[in-house]
Amino acid sequence: RAGALVHECAGARAPRAPLGPTWGLSLEFTRDGLSGLYAALALGVGALVVLYSRAYMPHHLAEEGRPARDEVRFQGLMLAFMAAMVLLVTVDDLLLLFVALDLTTIISYLLIGFDREDPESRAAALLSLVLTGATSVVFFAGAMALGLQYGTFSLPRVMELAANSPASTGALVCLAVGALGKSAQVPFHFWLPRAMAAPTPVSSYLHSAAMVAAGVFLLQRLYPLFAPATEVRDGLLAIGFLSMGMGSLLALVADPFKRVLAYSTIAQYGYALVLVALGSEGAPLYVAIHAPCKAALFLTAGAVTQVTGKKKLSEVGGLRHSLPVLAAASAVAARASPRCPHRGLLQGRGVLPRAPRAGPAFMAAGLVGAGLSLAYTLRLWWASSGGRARP
Template structure:
């Protein structure tokens, strides 16, 4: 695990040098590192899925008792596959999409992938916090771009301020948890959860930080603003990786802390409110990336509610949705990038007939949107079946589970509506305007 982190850092630092010699092939070099992480995780999957784990530790400051503790278990295995798998695909996609500043962008994207890898493998609250903030810094650099555009700089500052402030609040909560438990190892805290008033205060602080990172309402504004970033950045950071950090932290702590007040009321209220309100806002968006951004916020709200509920059935449903969301949302963002590149617009009021003009892109996008809407037999359908099973039949012990189910139904109906709006707005009608003049995308 330490080798994987070192490989991300070393290759990221060398990519500008490689770019001067390889040109756009540098993206293939960058993609090899997360691909190696996927393969490495696959070789250890059998033991992890049987209930085992892998641990590594490196003394950082022995006199202060500070160590870099890493641990691979079932949850971190799933997250590593998402982070590394989607990361490799996005890096390969950039070979087609990115035309300037290649070496710098490749280096920062790979460094971000390394920071996310460290975050999901961390077994120490301080190590987790370091990687948490490294993802924030990388996100700031990627959103700001070259710093030439005022809107990009403004969006980058907003993302930096919200997520950094949330991270500091979260750190205070994690320290309180560690002091109450007598250990700063995350696995130690979960094995023997602490009790008391300080733990309740810690729960509130940790959840605020997680809500800020996962763009939960009312801390969501930075995510739609960040859509000014290049499409590959949006696909990776804001659909598959960075925003999942808050969801991951909630999933990691929920089995031990869900019964601690006010954990469960907070995650259910904030998550389900975000799910419905953001889905409604997605229906009004005319920019395809903005529509997907609000759809992402909505689905993150669902994930927060499922993975934070603290029950086994909810956790299983959340794991399925976590994987499904990373797959279909990354695919949709990358499809929008191709559409924008070929037509010069993402506005549904200007697009017409792209489905006839670009049938392969239309088929791939429609398949991803169908998964997002929960159409059988796709993975999104399995996730929806799982979470309805959770609250209809497995949630009788949750206060107000009938209302929770009603909110889930409303949110799911809105998801189907904005998925249909995406497909119709992007690909429906007869070719005209920018679409009629657009060239079909090439395979290579």
């Protein structure tokens, strides 16, 4: 089960240092497999995106009429976000989890609104700040409720006590809301497409392998608390399938490159949410495969825009002839990204083998979601790289 996988290395913990003894706070970190996977993902994809931005940002700043020195600020914010993500996935204290969530919210606001002279960027950054900040506050309410229930904010201790006394449903719902807001799941999904106004490196990192991955990570980290709460997990399952369907349908009709990728991200993290709700051990592996592939698609989309000056699928075509390297790179990333739902990379741990346990409606939804993921991925690649070149 997912809970066993998340805590199979629970004994590998760093020393605990008191932070606020009278409040029961401690600076406590974990070195288990789940944290290691997400930390490696945040650092690895982040390092590649930072390298990419070294070539991308000078051109972007020149287009915006901004001084070259602004690149230093941009790189500093990217590294700060990377550090916040590593803090988020390694802390083992509920209140420190909230602090790390808020750090990612604040830094993402600065990154999404990096083009401060652009009204669209400022509006998108404000929407992201308000929505993800508000859901983080709801997460804080859940963390406080658990602290009052168990008399501690130490996550290992909370999970130990929860084995005999399950967490309150209200607290779990609050924690879930905080996670769903970060992962742009229905009904909190609408901030992510707007956030595509950010520079491409921001979209590539925050909105594929970092910020949206943080929400799914929280649910995996806290799964032992959710496991006994069947009603809450059923709710997460329904939201996951709804996000899969809505994101997929919007990805099939969207025109701007990055919006197609944003909607597909909503859909594919909906798939990850379904995996978590079903208790599948495949959820961490799915995110580990999806995030680098989606980051690569964002980066190739940004490269196409810089080379051609086009931002929409309807404006390009036949890139396999004019830009064969970029077309090949996008084909590799696109081929890998949707393989998990419909080709069985998870070796029986995906949605389709487990959906029958949830009922025929969920089985049908899993089949439809897998088909839609293939459809919008093929549309993205064929509209940009296949077909005939457009003037």
